[in-house]
Amino acid sequence: MPPLLARILSNRPSTPRVWWLLGALLVVTVLRLWRLPEAGPADYDSVRNWQVILELAQGNFANLFHHGSPGFLLMYVPVAALTRDFVIFQTLNALLAVLGLGFFAAWVTGQARLTGPEAAALTLLGGTSLLLTFSGRDFTMSSTSLVLYAGLLRSYFARLQHPSPAAALRVAGWLAVGLCFNYKFLFTLPIIGVLELWRADGLWRQRGLWWRTLLLLALPYLVFGAFGAWVGLPWYRWLGFYIRTVVPAAANVAGRQATLHLDLLYYPCYLAEYESPLLLTGLLVSAGLAWRDWRRAEPMPLQLYLLVWAGCLLAGMSLLIKAPRGLLFAYLPLAALAILSGRRVLPRVALLSVVLVAVALNVFRIHQEFYVPLPTQYPQVAAWLQRHGATSVVSTVGVGVAPYLVPNQTLAVVTDERQLATLRQQGYQYVLLDGYWRVAGVARFDSLRRQHPVAAWPAPQLHRSLLFLEHSEFTGLGYEETLAARQTAAADSLPLRLYRLQ
The missing domain is CATH 3.40.190 (D-Maltodextrin-Binding Protein; domain 2)
Structure with missing residues (x-):
């Protein structure tokens, strides 16, 4: 068997674990789709995205760079050519969110060699979080972003494990595609920078790698800039969105203008009150284990890798204006840290029992937050x-x-x-x-x-x-x-x- 194929297969869950994983994903899918036609739009952005896509399907490209996510909008144009039913758009987006969850959980399961029940526990703990359920029932770019984010996490971990120009370019490719769908992929750049400083393996000294990477990252802006100019928009419209997001020209209709707002308690308070206690607990226990076991490990262990991502996201987003979706990219790493740290400090039966109680609490919150208010009027x-x-x-x-x-x-x-x-x-x-x-x-x-x-x-x-x-x-x-x-x-x-x- 070729070495590359053997490596890929070795990272996949075995057949029994696959069934546990698929069963857990089925439960999450039911929770995401349950009574969805009665729910109506989750928020303003969901409807506005739907409206812009209908405009694009009719040849009106004025809002192509709405929210800086042209890839997301264009991806749904073929759907708009067939139907304008909002529930269909919601359903497809919900399934994409489940795909992203499965993509991430399968990777962690293979890398950490989780058992079938542990793989299901990870999937259910992450998939039933309140925020991911909310974003899994709306119509925004969050669902697609989770798929691409899981790909970015996997590819960058592979780059750390087996450094090569090809691995670095694969990371740049995931990042470039992610930026087409969600400007918040820019927030991953400082984290990658931290990990590069930690790794310091001299990879970037290889001839031509810098230029090839920058060209790959610039490619979406060149392509969409040219396309925007072709349909009558200024070539800089996409970049202009970034500028206006960072430095708003004026206060919005709610009176908010600043983009920086230091608040170190917002996200811990939210996680403690509305999400599973295991998310913060797993983060703290993982940090304690990392401190106890600290060494410049080669290669970087999976748990430390995910701890860096979750910790940097929590710290970095605390500097900006706040909303639970600011931690969108942190939820799945936090769920994984809860399982990875739990299996090190608890007997397996105890860990699974604790996760089962946590998932039951999540489902209760989902019922109270999403099902009780139905149907929409x-x-x-x-x-x-x-x-x-x-x-x-x-x-x-x-x-x-x-x-x-x-x-x-x-x-x-x-x-x-x-x-x-x-x-x-x-x-x-x-x-x-x-x-x-x-x-x-x-x-x-x-x-x-x-x-x-x-x-x-x-x-x-x-x-x-x-x-x-x-x-x-x-x-x-x-x-x-x-x-x-x-x-x-x-x-x-x-x-x-x-x-x-x-």
Whole structure:
């Protein structure tokens, strides 16, 4: 057998472990897809991505670099050519997230030689985390990012184990593709830099490797820059997104302008209150084991490798504006650290029992956060509008009703009630006071709220703690401030109110 093929096969789980792994992935898939058609859009970005993809499918490329993720948007254009059903987009994205989880878990299982039950424990512990379940039921680039991130972790670990120009270029390839889907792959560069300093094997002194690597990383920007220019966009539009993200030209509609916000407690508080206690415990135990066993090991052990990634992500993201998704790339390494450290300090039966309890707690939280608020009331809002012949509708900040409107209905979004006068003159008939304005922290609708609605609906999904925390990056609020805002919003029993404009 050729050496390369033998090495690849040796890193794959054996057949019994594969069945454990597949069984755990099936459980996660059921949790991600359960009652998904009743859930509706998870957040604003999910709907906006869907809208941009529909525009691209019709030949409108104005928003090609929306959120700096042209690869993600273009990947779904063939789907948009076949259907505009939002649930189909959600479902495909959910399956991609499960694929990323499986890709990562299979790699760790092979590298660490986990048993079948341990492989299932890793998959379930990571797959049932609250944030990964949220991102696995939305329609954002997070799901695809997890697939590419798992590939980057695997390829860079291989580069550390077996340094060669080919291995370094494979890492650059994963990183280049990842940047097409999510600008947050830029945050992996400092971590790779730390690991390169640790390795210090002289690989980068090899002739021509620097230039080939930089060219590979620049290739997506050259290709998409040329494509953007071809469809009428400035060639620098993608790079301009980066600049405006780091240095916003003005405060957003919630009043947040800064991108740096040092808060060392936000993420530990979130992990302690909303995620499994095993994630932080595994991180701390792994750090203790690494300190006890410290030596400049050659090659770097898997547990230390994952500890560097998780620790750097937790520390680095604490410098920026916060949201649980800021730790998207840390969740699976944290789950792996919990299993890898647990198997070193606990008997196998005890470890599996502890993980089983942790997974049960995760499932309970998933039930409370995602299933209890169902079903969404946006279909009822859309049905009311259709029955009353509304063709032009305004919504305050939120766009959750958009996937349920028929093609001949127009939806405009406002961030200030003073914009309504102009829209009234343009023939818009109704305005939906969508409680999403509370989530986004855009409190500019006091006069509208004092009017009498023609219809109103409850929307408990708009009161979810995780939804508010996910928007603290947009509002700039701290952890406690965000939860206080959520508590205030929860007092509103009818956050979806419809008003006549004419």
